[in-house]
Amino acid sequence: MTTTSAGPAPLEQSRSLVTAIPGPRSQALAARRSASVAAGVSSTLPVYVARAGGAIIEDVDGNRLVDLGSGIAVTSVGASSPEVVAAVAAQAADFTHTCFMVSPYEEYVAVCEALARLVPGSHEKRSMLVNSGAEAVENAVKVARRATGRDAVLVLDHAYHGRTNLTMAMTARAMPYKTGFGPFAGEVYRVPASYPLRDPAGMTGAQAAARAIDVAERHVGADQVAAIVVEPILGEGGFVTPAPGFLAALAEWARAQGIVFVADEVQTGFARTGSMFACEQEGVVPDLVALAKGIGGGLPLGAVTGRADLMDAVHPGGLGGTFGGNPVACAAALASIALYEGQDLAAAARAIEAQVRGRLREVADEHPAVAELRGRGAMLAVELVRPGTLEPDRAAAAQVARDCAAAGVLVLTCGTWGNVVRLLPPLVIEPRLLDDALDVLAAALRALPA
Incomplete structure (x- = not known):
């Protein structure tokens, strides 16, 4: 070397x-x-x-x-x-951990401030930080259930949301992610995704959304649904880009039914798809966004960012974790965000x-x-x-x-x-x-x- x-x-x-x-x-x-x-x-x-x-x-x-x-x-x-490495070294020299739930620090707050500015929507936002994408998705579901008082969660066919018990239930593919690991968390229901290559010829995004909504209303009932969780572009399921209008139609239906629309931007977020978040390209403003991967420049960090009224519906102590928002990971995230914006x-x-x-x-x-x-x-x-x-x-x-x-x-x-x-x-x-x-x-x- x-x-x-x-x-x-x-x-x-x-x-x-x-x-x-x-x-x-x-x-x-x-x-x-x-x-x-x-x-x-x-x-x-x-x-x-x-x-x-x-x-x-x-x-x-x-x-x-x-x-x-x-x-x-x-x-x-x-x-x-180099910018991330320098930020990590400087923060590690100050302190590597205190647990934000015990003795808080500015770096956590600064990341949440940046997310409030970057995540789509002009509404007031709040965030909580975790360690991974699966944790982010799981906490988004917790927030939605607490805020709505409902239990059911809708997910798309071909979706991938993680490897925890709940997110395995939300993930579509059995092998290698689910086989032999059940039983899984309940009240998770799958609806058809928009998969233009494999959908009937000529199916529009609006028609694909109507198909998904019909399944949800017949099999679950809209008044039972706390959240619909969608990847704007299906990730592990094949990088499937939905037909135009699919996500917007789902979001409109969710809003009319009092359902929390959660965008799982764990893989699509932070400039990956050509905008800071993939939802922006669909004209969709999610209620909650699950984030991870690119946020930390290589260090483990995840987040849930969303409407203040939803995030603040959870009682004090209901969200958190020992390592969530680790100060070194937060420093890496702040340096990464500066690069995403500064270098376009x-x-x-x-x-x-x-x-x-x-x-x-x-x-x-x-x-x-x-x-x-x-x-x-x-x-x-x-x-x-x-x-x-x-x-x-x-x-x-x-x-x-x-x-x-x-x-x-x-x-x-x-x-x-x-x-x-x-x-x-x-x-x-x-x-x-x-x-x-x-x-x-x-x-x-x-x-x-x-």
Whole structure:
């Protein structure tokens, strides 16, 4: 590792392979892992990380890989962002923990002030901080139930909301997230999502919303519903962008029925889709927003932000947690928010979308295994099917991910059927580096059987 008087030198932003993937040191670590890490904890990439910076991961064998996953949309401001690192170091030198519920501190308040300013809507807002996206979603449901006095929660088909007992119940996909872990929390009901590729031809967003509302009213009853929780773009379910008008129609119905509209922006938030929050692109102002991932620049932090009357409906002591809003994570969040705004990373996400679509459009149009290239901003995906059909091809997605990794590019898969290749590059990725990674991805896609 090269060092300077100020510490390690920044990682060169280029792809470089000096061993096969995985290299010998990663293989040795994998052997150690098998004897100490639970088998249920899996990893996408078969290499072990030594350093990460910007859009590059350097493994223990000295290979530099292009990161098109960002730790699942977490390091949006770049891995080891110097501004985030400096903020973390300064805060850690002051204090690392006191528990905000015991002895509060300014950093927590400052993050909540920033969220009140950034989250859509001109209404008065309040926030509470947690550690993860699942915690944020679960607390949003708690707030909605307390404020409305109702129990039922509506979620969309193909949704992913987390791994706690309640959020597993809210998550659609059984394997690997739910199988064998029940029974789950009750009063969670699933309604159809808008999935333009797989919906009836010509179905509009309004029609898809009417379909979902009909299921909710017949099977649950609107007067029993505390909240409807939606991802503006389905994440783990396949980066599915709903038809225009779908979210707005659901939000309008919820408002008319006294139902709390919760936007799960854990993955879509913080400039990822080309605006600070994905709901803005749909003209929707949620009652509550669940946040995490990109908020902390790599440190664990989540939040619920929403209407003051809803958030303040919970009795004192009803919200909180020992580590929620840790001061070091809050410092990282404040530094990250300054980067999102100061560097206009929402515009950077839009530029990434234009570059990716321009590079992948030809292969998407020509290869029969590619059913759709979709997404917004730097949240993009390719859905793969068996040529000539819409039958999901999970094996093809896995093959593309393996081929990319072998060539030094990290891509992730997702989708209800595991047949979607998703791209979540850091918003600070250099265009030339993204081009290099897209060369690898395009070659992997073209190598699929036609």
